[in-house]
Amino acid sequence: xxxxxxxxxxxxxxxxxxxxxxxxxxxxxxxxxxxxxxxxxxxxxxxxxxxxxxxxxxxxxxxxxxxxxxxxxxxxxxxxxxxxxxxxxxxxxxxxxxxxxxxxxxxxxxxxxxxxxxxxxxxxxxxxxxxxxxxxxxxxxxxxxxxxxxxxxxxxxxxxxxxxxxx
Numbered sequence: 623x624x625x626x627x628x629x630x631x632x633x634x635x636x637x638x639x640x641x642x643x644x645x646x647x648x649x650x651x652x653x654x655x656x657x658x659x660x661x662x663x664x665x666x667x668x669x670x671x672x673x674x675x676x677x678x679x680x681x682x683x684x685x686x687x688x689x690x691x692x693x694x695x696x697x698x699x700x701x702x703x704x705x706x707x708x709x710x711x712x713x714x715x716x717x718x719x720x721x722x723x724x725x726x727x728x729x730x731x732x733x734x735x736x737x738x739x740x741x742x743x744x745x746x747x748x749x750x751x752x753x754x755x756x757x758x759x760x761x762x763x764x765x766x767x768x769x770x771x772x773x774x775x776x777x778x779x780x781x782x783x784x785x786x787x788x789x
Contacts, residue, residue, distance in 0.1 A: 628702050635706025636713075640758050643714070647754040651676065663747065669725075677711065684708060714756055718743070745769055 651659035655676075662673035684704050691700035719725045722740045742759035746752070749768065753759035 631699065631702045632706035632709065635703045636710045637706075639707055639710035640755055643710075643757075644755045647756075652750075652754070663750065677715070680711065684711075710757070718756055 651673075658672045658675050660673075661671035684707060687700050687704050691697045691704065717736060717739055720729050721736050722743050739757070739759065742753050742761050743756070745761060745765055746754065746759075749765060752765050753761050
């Protein structure tokens with residue numbers, strides 16, 4: 623595969639992960655997979671939460687795909703797709719776990735673009751619904767209007783205080 627094609631496929635994979643993430647978050651994590659995800663909408667006790675099983679599962683699937691890409695004839699392009707998926711996963715990890723939820727407490731850098739992503743995610747925690755996206759979240763006007771009202775528990779039990787208060 624030519625270099626330009628490799629970069630194009632990896633970039634397309636990265637970009638397409640956002641709608642995939644939206645759908646997985648909306649229909650899996652807030653659907654039949656809420657058993658794992660509920661821990662993320664509650665105060666964390668300890669270093670890990672059941673929700674961490676999602677990235678571990680996705681990483682395992684990616685490793686299987688890479689192994690297939692290297693070992694199954696004509697499946698080589700799968701490695702390029704997984705490179706884009708992995709880059710998205712790394713960006714998601716940084717934005718969601720490091721920046722927003724401060725799971726690395728010594729990381730103190732702040733930024734305007736990242737703060738906007740944090741604000742969108744805080745709305746998700748406050749209301750237990752939209753926006754479900756992470757790196758390119760779309761906040762519906764109805765959610766923006768609702769955000770002006772006093773905070774109260776969402777149907778999932780999530781409160782905005784899940785996001786660190788010192789933002």
